[in-house]
Amino acid sequence: xxxxxxxxxxxxxxxxxxxxxxxxxxxxxxxxxxxxxxxxxxxxxxxxxxxxxxxxxxxxxxxxxxxxxxxxxxxxxxxxxxxxxxxxxxxxxxxxx
Numbered sequence: 001x002x003x004x005x006x007x008x009x010x011x012x013x014x015x016x017x018x019x020x021x022x023x024x025x026x027x028x029x030x031x032x033x034x035x036x037x038x039x040x041x042x043x044x045x046x047x048x049x050x051x052x053x054x055x056x057x058x059x060x061x062x063x064x065x066x067x068x069x070x071x072x073x074x075x076x077x078x079x080x081x082x083x084x085x086x087x088x089x090x091x092x093x094x095x096x097x
Contacts, residue, residue: 003094005047005055006067007087024054042066057091 002010002022010022019030028044040049043066047056056062063084071080 001090001094003055003057003090004044005053006041006043006070007056007089007091009090041070043070055091055094057095062091063088 002024004010004023005028006023008022010016010019010024013019013022015030015032016022019026019032023030023041023044028040028048030041033039033041043056046064046066047053047059051059053059056064056067067084067088068080071077072083075083
């Protein structure tokens with residue numbers, strides 16, 4: 001499984017064709033990041049650049065405030081919470097293996 005630092009399964013993402021191989025390969029700059037007014041995904045920047053992790057699954061603060069604050073505006077609050085829960089579960093599962 002190709003997990004991004006935030007736990008999105010890039011292999012199963014419907015935007016994979018547009019995005020390529022995911023955040024790890026684009027260094028936190030997926031094609032849609034410019035729509036958010038930032039140069040790099042803040043979750044990627046924290047996990048990989050600042051803390052030196054491959055994913056947030058290595059971080060004792062998982063899930064941190066960034067997971068809840070960094071929200072796709074097309075999702076409802078409930079959809080976002082569900083996505084965070086799924087991503088956190090995937091990250092924890094990968095870390096255990």
